[in-house]
Amino acid sequence: MLKNLKPLFFENSFVPKLLSKFAPIRINAVSFFIFVFGRDKLTEMTKTHETIHFQQQLELLFVGQWILYVYYYLRNRLKVNSAMAYYLNPFELEAYAGQATENYLETRKRYAWWKFRKQYKTGGHSKKPKK
Numbered sequence: 073m074l075k076n077l078k079p080l081f082f083e084n085s086f087v088p089k090l091l092s093k094f095a096p097i098r099i100n101a102v103s104f105f106i107f108v109f110g111r112d113k114l115t116e117m118t119k120t121h122e123t124i125h126f127q128q129q130l131e132l133l134f135v136g137q138w139i140l141y142v143y144y145y146l147r148n149r150l151k152v153n154s155a156m157a158y159y160l161n162p163f164e165l166e167a168y169a170g171q172a173t174e175n176y177l178e179t180r181k182r183y184a185w186w187k188f189r190k191q192y193k194t195g196g197h198s199k200k201p202k203k
């Protein structure tokens with residue numbers, strides 16, 4: 073079954089180090105297509121986090137996730153700094169919540185990231201003038 077598929081893990085990779093030069097955060101590991109590149113040895117928690125990203129990509133035929141990932145980042149970036157724009161991405165919100173949940177990958181529903189879009193509301197504050 074597709075939900076049991078795991079990406080291919082590569083440890084001690086130069087890829088996270090290289091990407092960190094361009095990213096708003098220090099990248100420890102990155103999931104891209106069927107590969108996960110780790111800066112050092114990957115912990116189980118990081119493997120879970122990156123496997124969640126792999127599953128997100130799988131269900132959006134890879135390219136769809138890449139486009140939406142950038143879209144959500146840019147949408148957040150209009151409101152918050154670059155590090156927060158990364159953390160508030162629904163794909164990241166799901167991965168961080170899931171990595172801390174036991175057996176998350178076994179019980180994960182398809183498109184589980186969808187409900188994390190609403191966790192962060194931009195521009196939701198009222199425009200009522202202060203008295």
Ligand SMILES: [Zn+2]
Binds near residue numbers: 121125167
């Ligand atoms: Zn992530």
